[in-house]
Amino acid sequence: MQRVLKRRFENGELQPQSKLFEVKHIGEYLYRRLLRSFAPNRQSISIRNFAKSIERLTIERLKEKLQTALQNKRNNQCVQGPGLLKYHVQDYNQRGYEVMISLIKVLARNDDGYNLGRNFRFDASRLRMPARRSESTKTLPCMSRGQCRNNGGVYHNNSCLPPNNARGFTGVLPYSGQKLKPRNRNQPLGSMNNSIRRGTYINSPNSNISWRKPGRMRKL
Numbered sequence: 487m488q489r490v491l492k493r494r495f496e497n498g499e500l501q502p503q504s505k506l507f508e509v510k511h512i513g514e515y516l517y518r519r520l521l522r523s524f525a526p527n528r529q530s531i532s533i534r535n536f537a538k539s540i541e542r543l544t545i546e547r548l549k550e551k552l553q554t555a556l557q558n559k560r561n562n563q564c565v566q567g568p569g570l571l572k573y574h575v576q577d578y579n580q581r582g583y584e585v586m587i588s589l590i591k592v593l594a595r596n597d598d599g600y601n602l603g604r605n606f607r608f609d610a611s612r613l614r615m616p617a618r619r620s621e622s623t624k625t626l627p628c629m630s631r632g633q634c635r636n637n638g639g640v641y642h643n644n645s646c647l648p649p650n651n652a653r654g655f656t657g658v659l660p661y662s663g664q665k666l667k668p669r670n671r672n673q674p675l676g677s678m679n680n681s682i683r684r685g686t687y688i689n690s691p692n693s694n695i696s697w698r699k700p701g702r703m704r705k706l
Contacts, residue, residue, distance in 0.1 A: 487588035492597040502534035502600050509533075509589060511581040515559055520586075523555035537593050537602040545608045550659040552586055553578045554706050557658060562685065562703040564628035572628035574700050576655035577663065580616065587613050620652035623664060627700050645688045650695045657681055658706050666696040 490510070494500040500508065507517040517531075524539040525531040531539075540548055556578045567573035593603035594610035603610070626639040626648045634646035641647075648654070654664030661684040685703060687696035 487585055488592055488597070491585075491588055491592045495592070495598045495600075500533065500598070502598075502602060503532050506531050506533065506536060509585055511579075511585045516556055516579060516582045519555045519557070523551055533589070533593075533598075534600075534602060536589075537606075540590070541605045542607050545612050546659065548590075548608060549613070552583060553658040556582045556586070557705050561705070562698065562700055564700045567625070571625045571633075573624055574627045574664070576619070577658050577661075577703075580618075580655075584615050587615060616656050617653060619655045619664070620648065622648045622652050623654045627664075627697065640691065642691050643688045645697070645699055647688060647690055647697050650690055650693050654697065657684060661706070662698070664698050666698065668694045 491500065505517070506512050506520055507514065512520070520536070521528065521531045525535050528535065540551075543551070558575050558577065558579050560575050561577045563575050564572040565575055590603070590613060591610050592598055594606050596603065622638065626634060626637060626646045629637060629639060629646040631641045631646075634641040639646040639648060652665075657663035660681050662681040666683065666687050686699045686701065688699055689696050
């Protein structure tokens with residue numbers, strides 16, 4: 487994605503005055519949320535405006551603001567997917583987040599050709615893409631009892647739970663995501679490895695793992 491963005495800057499498709507909706511994967515809905523989070527007093531937000539708004543942020547605060555802004559419209563809900571199965575929508579938009587992280591890295595390295603990231607106080611090389619979640623966690627939580635058992639899930643407490651070794655979607659910092667592990671007593675509440683609990687969780691039978699139950703969830 488960084489190479490694509492760099493090439494778009496080089497051929498003039500992207501410039502400092504380009505609006506964020508001109509960046510791939512940033513549609514109207516995500517653009518409005520980015521505008522509200524990073525330029526609340528403006529009618530629009532350009533790449534230059536965005537770069538200026540994040541200059542003094544820490545890495546953690548930057549990730550938190552991005553994830554909050556990029557929350558999916560139907561986060562944590564089961565929606566009809568492109569096939570026959572319903573899909574558990576994750577908290578924030580994966581592709582939108584990845585492209586914004588890529589954009590920040592391009593700006594920080596001056597690959598945009600305009601040196602828009604020259605005043606960044608944070609080290610952009612520390613930004614990482616979120617791990618991709620397991621395929622089973624995308625559809626199992628939305629399945630009925632019969633579907634669950636036929637697709638490798640565990641039906642418990644009126645919910646279809648993915649295997650305990652599956653990777654769920656991450657939450658919006660500093661809140662918990664789809665999969666919840668017990669708190670380590672030596673970790674402070676809200677730390678990176680122990681997010682603040684958000685939503686209703688179902689405990690897996692014979693395990694200390696919990697999975698978030700799909701349902702309507704208020705935006706942060």
